[in-house]
Ligand code: SF4
């Protein structure tokens with residue numbers, strides 16, 4: 001279970017209404033103003049019971065400018081990108097895209113607990129792909145664990161060894177041809193990964 005994160009906003013005057021406008025200009029977020037707060041998204045979300053804010057509530061908080069609360073909540077990291085909410089939403093709100101935008105925003109402003117593994121995973125993934133053109137699962141997991149919480153390797157070791165033994169995972173790091181042409185293509189991702 002993720003560690004609890006302290007929410008920062010106490011008073012309405014601390015809200016940032018312009019932030020909602022900025023978020024609504026992000027890809028896939030333009031329909032947040034069409035949300036009628038029916039709660040269908042929260043009802044269909046398979047992980048909403050583990051979230052501190054349901055998807056419906058995240059949208060309400062974004063629209064009211066509760067920036068610190070939203071960016072430091074666990075919900076955006078627990079979203080499994082299953083798109084169930086988006087498929088069932090009667091207003092065609094792209095909630096999954098909103099979750100992606102909020103994650104990018106939280107990473108950009110470093111609004112997550114120190115050594116939190118998910119942003120570390122995103123950065124290490126970007127670095128591997130930038131340098132080699134390919135991801136390597138075992139090295140990605142090792143780098144993520146060493147930079148966040150090395151103890152998680154104790155739980156994963158058994159499965160990792162089994163995958164190595166059966167050839168489902170390899171220690172070999174692959175590299176694509178003409179990898180030097182990649183960085184300019186990846187510039188758009190840098191903002192998220194840096
Ligand atoms: S299902 Fe759509 S309209 Fe209903 S609360 Fe969720 S985002 Fe809003």
Ligand code: SF4
Nearest residue numbers: 045079080082083085
């Ligand atoms: S995409 Fe995320 S918020 Fe939407 S239903 Fe799936 S897990 Fe829940």
